[in-house]
Amino acid sequence: xxxxxxxxxxxxxxxxxxxxxxxxxxxxxxxxxxxxxxxxxxxxxxxxxxxxxxxxxxxxxxxxxxxxxxxxxxxxxxxxxxxxxxxxxxxxxxxxxxxxxxxxxxxxxxxxxxxxxxxxxxxxxxxxxxxxxxxxxxxxxxxxxxxxxxxxxxxxxxxxxxxxxxxxxxxxxxxxxxxxxxxxxxxxxxxxxxxxxxxxxxxxxxxxxxxxxxxxxxxxxxxxxxxxxxxxxxxxxxxxxxxxxxxxxxxxxxxxxxxxxxxxxxxxxxxxxxxxxxxxxxxxxxxxxxxxxxxxxxxxxxx
DNA sequence: AAAAGCCCCTGGACGC
DNA sequence: TGCGTCCAGGGGCTTT
Numbered sequence: 001x002x003x004x005x006x007x008x009x010x011x012x013x014x015x016x017x018x019x020x021x022x023x024x025x026x027x028x029x030x031x032x033x034x035x036x037x038x039x040x041x042x043x044x045x046x047x048x049x050x051x052x053x054x055x056x057x058x059x060x061x062x063x064x065x066x067x068x069x070x071x072x073x074x075x076x077x078x079x080x081x082x083x084x085x086x087x088x089x090x091x092x093x094x095x096x097x098x099x100x101x102x103x104x105x106x107x108x109x110x111x112x113x114x115x116x117x118x119x120x121x122x123x124x125x126x127x128x129x130x131x132x133x134x135x136x137x138x139x140x141x142x143x144x145x146x147x148x149x150x151x152x153x154x155x156x157x158x159x160x161x162x163x164x165x166x167x168x169x170x171x172x173x174x175x176x177x178x179x180x181x182x183x184x185x186x187x188x189x190x191x192x193x194x195x196x197x198x199x200x201x202x203x204x205x206x207x208x209x210x211x212x213x214x215x216x217x218x219x220x221x222x223x224x225x226x227x228x229x230x231x232x233x234x235x236x237x238x239x240x241x242x243x244x245x246x247x248x249x250x251x252x253x254x255x256x257x258x259x260x261x262x263x264x265x266x267x268x269x270x271x272x273x274x275x276x277x278x279x280x281x282x283x284x285x286x287x288x289x290x291x292x293x294x295x296x297x298x299x300x301x302x303x
Numbered sequence: 304a305a306a307a308g309c310c311c312c313t314g315g316a317c318g319c
Numbered sequence: 320t321g322c323g324t325c326c327a328g329g330g331g332c333t334t335t
Contacts, residue, residue, distance in 0.1 A: 003328065034311070034330095058329080076329055077313075114313085133312045135329060178306065187330080195328050269328085292308075294326085308334075316326085 002074045004058060004159070004192030005238055009245030010080055011055045017082055017125050018062060019053045025120035033116060034075060034137040044068065044140055057155050057191035061146070069143045071151065075135025085124030155191040159234050164190060166216075166223035166231040173216040173227070180216075180230075181209035181290045190234070196269045197237055199296045203268045203278075204233035208302045209295045210288075268296040276301060 002010065026042040038044065049065040062070040072078075117129040117138065129136070141149050156172070157163030172189045183189055184198040193201070202209050207226055216227035223231075267277050272287040276298040283300025 006328085073329080075312090076327070131312095132314065133327090135312065176305080182306080185329090197328090291306090293328090306335085308332105310332085311330100314327095316324105318324085319322090 002058060002078070003194035003197050005197070005241035005245050007055055007058050007060060007074065007192075008242050010074070011053055011060055012245075014060075014080055014082070014127060015053045017084075017121065017127060018050050018119070020049065020051070021121040021123065021125075022047070022049045023119055024122050025118075027118040027120070029116055029118070033131060033134045035139070037117075037138060038140045041138075041140070045070065056152060057158070057187060058194070059151070063143055067143055068140045069146055070138060071141055071146075072129075072138045073136050075131060075133060075137070077133040078129065078131040078136035081128050081130065083126045083128065085126075154188050156187060156189045157191065159190050159192055159238055164231065164235075166227040169227045169231055170217035170223035171221055173213040174221050175217075176213040178213050179209060179290060180207060180211050180213055181295050183213035184234075185291065185293075192238070193234070195293050195295075196266065197234075197241065199269045200237045200267055201230065201233045203297060203302060204237055205229040206278075206302055208299070209290060209297050211303075268298065271296060 023045050024047070026045045028037055028041055031037060044066065045064065050062045050070075051065055052061075052063045054061040054063065058073060060072040060074075062072070064070060112130075114130050114132045114134075115128050116131055116134070119127040119129075121127075129138075139151070141151075146152055157168060169190070173183060176183060178186075180202060181198060184193050184201070185195065187193075199209070205226070207230060216224055216230065218224060268285050271285040274285050276283040276285060278298065278301045281298060281301040283298040285296055286299055288295050288297075
């Protein structure tokens with residue numbers, strides 16, 4: 001269920017284990033996720049180093065020293081967990097106490113039935129990808145061709161990057177009759193938003209998800225006040241969510257080891273029938289279906 | 304070209 | 320307890 005903040009949280013959690021690490025073993029327990037796994041997947045990775053672990057939109061990008069990048073998408077239900085390797089001193093009471101024992105702190109609470117891909121690093125840590133619904137996928141892309149790759153070439157700007165602004169929204173929205181909800185879910189317009197954060201950003205900016213996208217833009221393509229509010233809300237809601245994920249991340253090793261889910265106080269998402277939290281608003285959160293997905297909004301303060 | 308619909312897959316929540 | 324139905328935070332592909 002990961003959107004940009006969750007993927008970024010996962011990235012930050014995996015980075016200490018994977019960035020700079022040599023992958024000694026790649027265990028693929030089934031030939032496919034959403035798509036077939038890459039040909040000779042294990043041999044293209046085993047023995048090689050992950051140089052950096054980055055993110056673009058909802059993709060994790062592990063740049064390898066081979067010149068390829070491992071691009072991973074978590075789909076709806078993908079999770080990573082880390083099993084830390086620990087050296088333990090030999091226990092003199094045990095029958096074979098002369099052999100230093102090694103153990104994993106196994107903190108993966110997910111169903112091992114759906115552990116599809118397991119990475120082992122040279123230092124002995126393992127990183128497990130678990131995905132019950134298998135909407136996630138992994139591909140290997142030549143790093144030099146990544147930006148032109150089909151998965152990346154059409155993506156809009158990172159909402160927390162320099163390329164994103166009210167002006168950008170206005171340009172993209174000009175003349176578009178789609179509703180704002182669908183416009184913001186479209187990764188070509190802005191990359192990384194999903195159903196939850198679209199709902200949240202629209203609520204913060206006081207804009208109805210049913211409003212048409214062209215109302216973000218004036219005749220001469222400049223942004224309206226609405227576009228200014230929307231761009232600002234998108235940035236703040238994502239920034240806050242990442243911060244909340246980071247605070248959860250500190251606990252992961254003590255909790256269930258899974259990365260990518262965290263509790264976040266949503267203003268509208270999942271709150272159908274509950275009172276709006278906007279200051280001085282007496283509205284009630286409503287759920288409607290747009291593009292086949294639930295939209296939560298306050299009809300009173302979102303116009 | 305833009306917009307809408309269908310579909311991939313499994314599991315959990317809920318009603319009977 | 321068991322079974323059926325609905326729903327899920329993504330997004331590629333097809334149809335209109």
